[in-house]
Amino acid sequence: MPKTPSSASSGRQIFEDGQIFLFSPALFGQIVIFGLAFGAVQFLSISYNDYLCLNGYVMDFQPYYAFLILVGGLAGVFLFSVLVDHFQDYKRTYRSCFAIMSGSVCLLGWAVLRTDETFYVLLSLGMFGVFGMATIFIGVEMAVETVYPMNQAIVGGTLFASGYLFHLIFIGMKYVVRRRVVLKDYKHQVCHKGGVEEIIDYTTLPCLVGLVLIIGAILMLVCLQVKTQRQDYETNAKLMKISVFSIENPTFSGNFSRSIES
Known part of the structure; x- marks a missing residue:
C-alpha cells in the first residue's frame, strides 16, 4: 500500500511558528495592550446607557452616542491607516492613539459624574471612537509585523480572544463597582420612569476603566517592543x-x- 502523506501538523514549520508564538515577549505585551483597547471599546460602546442615565444624559442625546463612536471609529481607521502606511511609524502612532483613547475615557468619567456636561460627554465619546478604533487597527497590523512569517490568522485570533477576555473582565468590574442609591436623590435620572425606590449607580465605571487604561499606557511607554x-x-x-x-x-x-x- 502507498504511504499515507504526513500531516501538515507534523511539519517543522508549525513547531517554529509555535516557538515564535509562545516565546515572544514583544507579542505577549502587544496581546495584553490590544486586549485592553478592544475590551474597553467593546464594553463602553455597549453599556453606555448604564453609566450615563443616572445623571440624565441619555434622554436627549441617545442617538448621538452610538453614532459618534461608530463614525469616529471609521474616521480613525481611515485616517491612521493612511498615516501609518505613509510614515511607517507604528510604535509612536500606537502609543499616541492608546494614550489619547485613555485620556478620552478619563474625560468621560469626569463628565458622567456631573450633570449638564453634555458637550464633554459627546467630545469624549467622539475621541474614544476615533482613537480607540485606530488603536485596534494598528495593534493588529503591528502584531502581525512582529511575528512574521507566522500565520496572520493565528495572530489575529489570539488578539481578539484577548480582547473578549478583557471585555469579560470589565463586565466583572461593572458588578464590583455598582451601588444602590435612592431614586429620589437623582432628579435628573432617566434610568427608570418610576415604580422603584432604588436604582443602581454605575457612574464610577468609566473612571475605573480609564484608570486601567492609564496603567496600560504606562506599560506601553516602558515595555512596548515593536518589530517590523x-x-x-x-x-x-x-x-x-x-x-x-x-x-x-x-x-x-x-x-x-x-x-x-x-
Whole structure:
C-alpha cells in the first residue's frame, strides 16, 4: 500500500511558528495592550446607557452616542491607516492613539459624574471612537509585523480572544463597582420612569476603566517592543532582487528568513 502523506501538523514549520508564538515577549505585551483597547471599546460602546442615565444624559442625546463612536471609529481607521502606511511609524502612532483613547475615557468619567456636561460627554465619546478604533487597527497590523512569517490568522485570533477576555473582565468590574442609591436623590435620572425606590449607580465605571487604561499606557511607554520583520524581509528581498510571490508560503518564508538572518 502507498504511504499515507504526513500531516501538515507534523511539519517543522508549525513547531517554529509555535516557538515564535509562545516565546515572544514583544507579542505577549502587544496581546495584553490590544486586549485592553478592544475590551474597553467593546464594553463602553455597549453599556453606555448604564453609566450615563443616572445623571440624565441619555434622554436627549441617545442617538448621538452610538453614532459618534461608530463614525469616529471609521474616521480613525481611515485616517491612521493612511498615516501609518505613509510614515511607517507604528510604535509612536500606537502609543499616541492608546494614550489619547485613555485620556478620552478619563474625560468621560469626569463628565458622567456631573450633570449638564453634555458637550464633554459627546467630545469624549467622539475621541474614544476615533482613537480607540485606530488603536485596534494598528495593534493588529503591528502584531502581525512582529511575528512574521507566522500565520496572520493565528495572530489575529489570539488578539481578539484577548480582547473578549478583557471585555469579560470589565463586565466583572461593572458588578464590583455598582451601588444602590435612592431614586429620589437623582432628579435628573432617566434610568427608570418610576415604580422603584432604588436604582443602581454605575457612574464610577468609566473612571475605573480609564484608570486601567492609564496603567496600560504606562506599560506601553516602558515595555512596548515593536518589530517590523515583514517590512525588513521585503526590503532585503528587493535588495537581493528576489520576488516575493506569496508571504503565506511557509517554506519560502522560513527559508528566506533564515537566509536573511544568516
